[in-house]
Amino acid sequence: MEIIRIDDPADSRVTPFLSIRERDIVGRQGRFIAEGKVVLNVLLNSSRFRAESILVLENRLAGLSEIVENAPVKPPVYVASREVMDRIAGFPIHRGVLAIGEKGPALDAADIFDGLADQALIVVAVGIANHDNLGAIFRNAAAFGADAVLIDPTCCDPLYRKAIRVSVGAALKVPFATVPNPTSLAADLMARGFDTFALSPRGRTDIRHIKTSGRVALYLGTEGEGLPDALLARMQTVRINMAKNFDSLNVAAASAIALHHFASTESEPQHWPEYMDRTLAS
Structure with missing residues (x-):
């Protein structure tokens, strides 16, 4: 899997993860946030939705390696310290695992x-x-x-x-x-x-x-x-x-x-x- 270290909360590669709570309210233009290891596993194996990228705490990376490696499509994985990740998200992310999902065409x-x-x-x-x-x-x-x-x-x-x-x-x-x-x-x-x-x-x-x-x-x-x-x-x-x-x-x-x-x-x-x-x- 592609692992990318993020040390700057303003790094443009993690822009979709910025200020999660506020952007949840106004919408994400066809994207959504998946939170936690179990939810990430479902997203990575979904045929309806696609994971665009993953942001994880550095101490959670080892526990995610297997599910990411086994995924049909492997998105880039951004890794950050607790301080940097909290600044990106705008509040403490206790699970330390986030992913951006693409909604795709809606069913009727x-x-x-x-x-x-x-x-x-x-x-x-x-x-x-x-x-x-x-x-x-x-x-x-x-x-x-x-x-x-x-x-x-x-x-x-x-x-x-x-x-x-x-x-x-x-x-x-x-x-x-x-x-x-x-x-x-x-x-x-x-x-x-x-x-x-x-x-x-x-x-x-x-x-x-x-x-x-x-x-x-x-x-x-x-x-x-x-x-x-x-x-x-x-x-x-x-x-x-x-x-x-x-x-x-x-x-x-x-x-x-x-x-x-x-x-x-x-x-x-x-x-x-x-x-x-x-x-x-x-």
């Missing part, structure tokens, strides 16, 4: 649907604006073999640095696309043979009583407001029964329970590209 719903098998599981996220929650939903989707995640325009970016980190790289692993109108999508899903379920504390049926096979779409809404009434009115609503006098679970925890119920984890998801057969590093 048609890309997701194309090639889905008769048995499929997808997640539809509506209004999930918290990066921790969306990242955890992606992690749960990967853990329980969901074929894809569809998000509406009010969701946060799954490729935001914190969302990727919380997902443990699953946001780079599970196919996703943005859909303009989740209500119209529900009609399209039904026409494509999906059983559609809306998860809500006010759901009519305890999820444990739902038996289904084939194609399943699980709708998840934001905490507090939940899914819009227009959506709840046109699909089957399910709830997770809880102790009396307790309102609801965090949406990430609820998604794990619901996905476990609907998942068929005996086989790999049908729609994931070939590279996704590789498991996340522990």
